[in-house]
Amino acid sequence: MSEVVNKAALAKETAGVLASLSTADKNEALRIMAEALIREAPAIIAANAEDLERGRLSGTPESMLDRLALDVSRITGIAEGLQQIAGLPDPIGDRLETFERPNGLYIEKIRVPLGVIGIIYEARPNVTVDAAGLCLKTGNAVVLRGGSSALSSNRKIIEVLHRALGETAIPSQALQLIEDPNRSSVDEMLKLNGLLDVIIPRGGSALIQNVVLNATVPVIETGAGICHTYLDAGADPEMALSISLNAKAQRPSVCNSMETLLVHRDYAAEHLLPLAEAFRKIPVELRGCPETTALIPWALPASREDFATEYNDYILNIKIVGGLDEALQHIAEFSTKHSECIVTRDVGNAERFLQEVDAAAVYHNASTRFTDGFEFGFGAEIGISTQKLHARGPMGLPALTSSKYKIHGSGQIRG
Amino acid sequence: MSEVVNKAALAKETAGVLASLSTADKNEALRIMAEALIREAPAIIAANAEDLERGRLSGTPESMLDRLALDVSRITGIAEGLQQIAGLPDPIGDRLETFERPNGLYIEKIRVPLGVIGIIYEARPNVTVDAAGLCLKTGNAVVLRGGSSALSSNRKIIEVLHRALGETAIPSQALQLIEDPNRSSVDEMLKLNGLLDVIIPRGGSALIQNVVLNATVPVIETGAGICHTYLDAGADPEMALSISLNAKAQRPSVCNSMETLLVHRDYAAEHLLPLAEAFRKIPVELRGCPETTALIPWALPASREDFATEYNDYILNIKIVGGLDEALQHIAEFSTKHSECIVTRDVGNAERFLQEVDAAAVYHNASTRFTDGFEFGFGAEIGISTQKLHARGPMGLPALTSSKYKIHGSGQIRG
DSSP states (O other): OOHHHHHHHHHHHTHHHHHHOOHHHHHHHHHHHHHHHHHTHHHHHHHHHHHHHHHHHTTOOHHHHHHHOOOHHHHHHHHHHHHHHHHSOOOTTOEEEEEEOTTSOEEEEEEEEOSEEEEEEOSOTHHHHHHHHHHHHTTOEEEEEOOGGGHHHHHHHHHHHHHHHTTSSSOGGGEEEOOOOSHHHHHHHHTOBTTBSEEEEESOHHHHHHHHHHOOSOBOOBOOOOEEEEEOTTOOHHHHHHHHHHHHHSSTTSTTSEEEEEEEHHHHHHHHHHHHHHHHHTTOEEEEOHHHHHHOTTOEEOOHHHHTOOOOSSEEEEEEESSHHHHHHHHHHHOOSSEEEEEOSOHHHHHHHHHHOOSSEEEEEEOGGGOSTTTTTOOSOSOEEOSSSSOOEEOOGGGGEEEEEEEEEEEEOOO | OOHHHHHHHHHHHTHHHHHHOOHHHHHHHHHHHHHHHHHTHHHHHHHHHHHHHHHHHTTOOHHHHHHHOOOHHHHHHHHHHHHHHHHSOOOTTOEEEEEEOTTSOEEEEEEEEOSEEEEEEOSOTHHHHHHHHHHHHTTOEEEEEOOGGGHHHHHHHHHHHHHHHTTSSSOGGGEEEOOOOSHHHHHHHHTOBTTBSEEEEESOHHHHHHHHHHOOSOBOOBOOOOEEEEEOTTOOHHHHHHHHHHHHHSSTTSTTSEEEEEEEHHHHHHHHHHHHHHHHHTTOEEEEOHHHHHHOTTOEEOOHHHHTOOOOSSEEEEEEESSHHHHHHHHHHHOOSSEEEEEOSOHHHHHHHHHHOOSSEEEEEEOGGGOSTTTTTOOSOSOEEOSSSSOOEEOOGGGGEEEEEEEEEEEEOOO
């Protein structure tokens, strides 16, 4: 039996016990896990140093090494994340609906765990802990498959968490790490129907596309964000400036940052140049349609491919449009349906935008950067769903649950 | 461009219009569709006669021909189905949540259509109309791929519905039928990410497995039901008899009928023989574990494969178990997580069964035959989901929807 099948089967064995745990038991386990991480931080940091060393030797870029690196302060932050998850309301067991039928059947719809969740992710070792915490809090077993570049860190973290779980009501078997660094272990997870109930990919678009296109297990697609901000003719210039800068540059590496600014022709005539100047100061590289490059001498020409690219960087496309219709058309063509914004004082245009744009989150007069579990008040999130089934947008704990109908009868049969 | 891509793209073009239609417009369209079907029944029956003739020539079994056959009464029933869908509450536009954040952002979670739904199904031409009605009522465009044995009927039905939609606010383009009878057209639909938002298979387990194992488009898995009824030591004998007979024999061909009866050893000693006699009278063929065949001389031995088979027929497996634990174990091993029942007077055992059995619908003292949209009071259903993501159990109209967040700001940016 392969490592993947073996560990997924071990995880599945615990599903029944996990589904029946009390909230208090689960929260207590999360707190014990958090304490163990802090207590064993030196060992984790030592294991992390091995990953960093291997990364340096193989020429991994500094920015990637930074994502991988752990120190006491980051481990404390990760442990605090578990404490926060312990503080969130537990959705399991919630009665979503109750109804009585004319024949006397009493039907309850109850929130239950999904079962066994597979998480496939890249280098950041904090995902190992976050995902474990969110899944266990919702009574799910979890099979983690992190990037091989973080394998030493992940192994040590799981060793620490397994030992911690030994003191709790959660069976340590509920938490599994796939250590096989070969891609074949990912491929195997993707086809593990019957052992995994869902797979959630977390990472770059190549990782996500591989999962979406090859999994036979149900998938919750997360992530990719080609987000637009449309500055309408009647936009307040100060607000337009501050929202545009924030959406692009407050943290360009994340999925809810802006990649393309659409500007109404009338607005552009007066206000685009000062806006471009502000971007130049950061600096953000500008790529524009022909009208844009005519107005902004330092803007490079944007290709069709640029408009279809998630830069996650200090680069911005600008396109001047004739009005809302053209903006909506551009968004429909290039959006990944993540987060889209209109800045306008025209209530009618705002309403049309919010109604017609097909995306997880549509904004009027606010930065797309707010599409986030914490910003929405949900707390820690397993990801931001960009698909339409099951969950859409920031996924709080309820996104990690399913439901079942409990039907209470007194001998009813169907006529 | 292939027929599949072409028609899916045409359907997708209408998604924006469909999402914005009023409930009144959609209901009016459904009523006009229903009237058209009744008015044009003779033409539909003539087209159906072609399918039946082809089926007879190719040696299709009588029971299959019966499923395919249309007459005035069946067409009237199908049209009434559309009227009923028109009478159901429209979930689109419902505010699922509203909340205000400390920074003043006002967030609404609104129900929206899924977009374009692909339905892959077999011979029954009534599915063509039901699926069209349910999808259009929820503002979804729909791409239908029915079985080739019903192609003439389906073509005529779609022609009638297209003409009817011409008089309504729903663009007729929103309803597409794939006519290519080759399997390649199904394969093409399964990979149509970007044009189809979800695929729902309706049919036998081979069709469903093909979709689940090959689709890259998200799927809602429906259907297969290996359902169990467990008669506990303390079951009321009269109730146990009537529930068992109903679950097996009231309509054996459907997914919520019982395939295996689990019987507590103490209960079996006194009550299994009279129960077996009742099944013999119907007649239902019995296949049992060694203890069962020792008690019931006419029962055949049941193999492991029998316990893993959805008969959809007058055949029943019987297994005698030592108690609730063994029953739960058998169910965990063989259940397709559709509908499971315990008959008992022991409240503790009933609660444990309802809690621990992992299935869409778990029953105490009622027949599994109630797992059905109409019986639950949801009205017409697109299917019964046996997966845990998105929807579980009978899927009413809300299962054909997604949501989006509308965020109303006044210039908020992220700090």
